Amino acid sequence: xxxxxxxxxxxxxxxxxxxxxxxxxxxxxxxxxxxxxxxxxxxxxxxxxxxxxxxxxxxxxxxxxxxxxxxxxxxxxxxxxxxxxxxxxxxxxxxxxxxxxxxxxxxxxxxxxxxxxxxxxxxxxxxxxxxxxxxxxxxxxxxxxxxxxxxxxxxxxxxxxxxxxxxxxxxxxxxxxxxxxxxxxxxxxxxxxxxxxxxxxxxxxxxxxxxxxxxxxxxxxxxxxxxxxxxxxxxxxxxxxxxxxxxxxxxxxxxxxxxxxxxxxxxxxxxxxxxxxxxxxxxxxxxxxxxxxxxxxxxxxxxxxxxxxxxxxxxxxxxxxxxxxxxxxxxxxxxxxxxxxxxxxxxxxxxxxxxxxxxxxxxxxxxxxxxxxxxxxxxxxxxxxxxxxxxxxxxxxxxxxxxxxxxxxxxxxxxxxxxxxxxxxxxxxxxxxxxxxxxxxxxxxxxxxxxxxxxxxxxxxxxxxxxxxxxxxxxxxxxxxxxxxxxxxxxxxxxxxxxx
Amino acid sequence: xxxxxxxxxxxxxxxxxxxxxxxxxxxxxxxxxxxxxxxxxxxxxxxxxxxxxxxxxxxxxxxxxxxxxxxxxxxxxxxxxxxxxxxxxxxxxxxxxxxxxxxxxxxxxxxxxxxxxxxxxxxxxxxxxxxxxxxxxxxxxxxxxxxxxxxx
Numbered sequence: 001x002x003x004x005x006x007x008x009x010x011x012x013x014x015x016x017x018x019x020x021x022x023x024x025x026x027x028x029x030x031x032x033x034x035x036x037x038x039x040x041x042x043x044x045x046x047x048x049x050x051x052x053x054x055x056x057x058x059x060x061x062x063x064x065x066x067x068x069x070x071x072x073x074x075x076x077x078x079x080x081x082x083x084x085x086x087x088x089x090x091x092x093x094x095x096x097x098x099x100x101x102x103x104x105x106x107x108x109x110x111x112x113x114x115x116x117x118x119x120x121x122x123x124x125x126x127x128x129x130x131x132x133x134x135x136x137x138x139x140x141x142x143x144x145x146x147x148x149x150x151x152x153x154x155x156x157x158x159x160x161x162x163x164x165x166x167x168x169x170x171x172x173x174x175x176x177x178x179x180x181x182x183x184x185x186x187x188x189x190x191x192x193x194x195x196x197x198x199x200x201x202x203x204x205x206x207x208x209x210x211x212x213x214x215x216x217x218x219x220x221x222x223x224x225x226x227x228x229x230x231x232x233x234x235x236x237x238x239x240x241x242x243x244x245x246x247x248x249x250x251x252x253x254x255x256x257x258x259x260x261x262x263x264x265x266x267x268x269x270x271x272x273x274x275x276x277x278x279x280x281x282x283x284x285x286x287x288x289x290x291x292x293x294x295x296x297x298x299x300x301x302x303x304x305x306x307x308x309x310x311x312x313x314x315x316x317x318x319x320x321x322x323x324x325x326x327x328x329x330x331x332x333x334x335x336x337x338x339x340x341x342x343x344x345x346x347x348x349x350x351x352x353x354x355x356x357x358x359x360x361x362x363x364x365x366x367x368x369x370x371x372x373x374x375x376x377x378x379x380x381x382x383x384x385x386x387x388x389x390x391x392x393x394x395x396x397x398x399x400x401x402x403x404x405x406x407x408x409x410x411x412x413x414x415x416x417x418x419x420x421x422x423x424x425x426x427x428x429x430x431x432x433x434x435x436x437x438x439x440x441x442x443x444x445x446x447x448x449x450x451x452x453x454x455x456x457x458x459x460x461x462x463x464x465x466x467x468x469x470x471x472x473x474x475x476x477x478x479x480x481x482x483x484x485x486x487x488x489x490x491x492x493x494x495x496x497x498x499x500x
Numbered sequence: 501x502x503x504x505x506x507x508x509x510x511x512x513x514x515x516x517x518x519x520x521x522x523x524x525x526x527x528x529x530x531x532x533x534x535x536x537x538x539x540x541x542x543x544x545x546x547x548x549x550x551x552x553x554x555x556x557x558x559x560x561x562x563x564x565x566x567x568x569x570x571x572x573x574x575x576x577x578x579x580x581x582x583x584x585x586x587x588x589x590x591x592x593x594x595x596x597x598x599x600x601x602x603x604x605x606x607x608x609x610x611x612x613x614x615x616x617x618x619x620x621x622x623x624x625x626x627x628x629x630x631x632x633x634x635x636x637x638x639x640x641x642x643x644x645x646x647x648x649x650x651x652x
Binding site for chain 1: 582
């Protein structure tokens, strides 16, 4: 079987000492920073991205992926122990996980989350190995028109999960596209929006934007309400779930995995949607739905599996189509471009070691999380207890040095400061910055695909609707947009975000 | 003067409108080309045009519909965090990484309500700066001067 040969290749790449080491470093750093409240996976990856620039592409991506699911996992730990979800996907974990912790079952909640994540990670790794090649084969048939439509779909989908009014999110996409235009036009070599500054001729760096908006902007917003945190510093005991627990969690884990894997593939889906979906699903399936919100172990098992599965399968569109389905994947695309790899369906055929190595490393990373985190829980608890007023200057230091090291230029540091202000202002105005980052990365590619499409069609835009695949993608995008505008969906969406 | 009803809509609308207008005016210097042969100004002009449109709609909605107020703005945090990062950028190449980090940490930490001088925190600060300098300059090879030209 091809899959086994491919996975074997992947494990030989990911299993080298060098790559195992970077996987471990990524998972460890990701978890460590992920447990710190107020720092989600996006900020974590943006902050640690510069460290990976000097590594070979395989190791860099393996480490970044490790940081991603490490940060996811760390976020859940914080959600359970402090009731402070660091990211939208662990919001629902906090609901029942924190209640379990308050009742003295923190250990069981944590191990349930770890086991669920591991099972979900294993299944979804296999899913990636099965489905990614098929999708890549389809994507290889895509022409520029299909790619353009696909990116339109990706951008529209990104606003489905964005909080705040729809109009604001749509505007953020346009702002991102416009920011992406800055720099030298590849076709005409005309410098655009550079204001005569040679430092801008290569365009803005996405690390600068990501760290400014998601790092600094978030810190300024967090400083508005420095609430006291009550950490469950009691010794976490009873780490392993009992036999009865196993019976209760295995079905939710499998259902969560299925739902999460499915939602993760959809552009705009990813981990957050998956965990919300799984929670309401488990509530419907549960024998005692009244326990939900009061410490039901199913309410931890399902969503935690779902968000890990979703996080994993969101790599599928990124690896096969070059289409990021969320801001973390946008950062991964950016990292690939920096490594000199053009994201898209050809990655699998031209860089099989990178592709399969990354997939195999996901499973290895998940196994490491399972083995590492339960014994290290004491360390994480101590990290959570660091007060925010000591923490945030340290975060800013890492952001500042990280941004400087991208081009060894103080100019980027100033730009990051500007984008920190921008990020804070947008947050204050209920405009979520994630679609902007996505659009910023997709912008130059979209322009190029639009140019090529119109060049082939001699300026006739109707090709977008006469080519069936392109038309289909645009129809899905339109349906999605209309669906979000429908009053019933809108209410549900608003409700989901209010629970945060 | 009547109260502005949808402050957030109006605010973001104004930003979108201003950005779109600036983008549009600047893009007039780039050749637009034709649909078949897009010039460097083609895509930016379309994006800017849409941004102007969205800005107008958002502003209109802000004037006509009830919305949430913006709420209090953390001026102190905004100013101090921005200042600290800019100070770091400026001092890094003039005074070196030690002074730059000191300024960055002290100015940004002052943004917190709980900022006060403590001996333990000061010792921690010195230790942290040393660790940073060792990790980033020695370990990761970031070309930052330990002491800048001011001390030479």
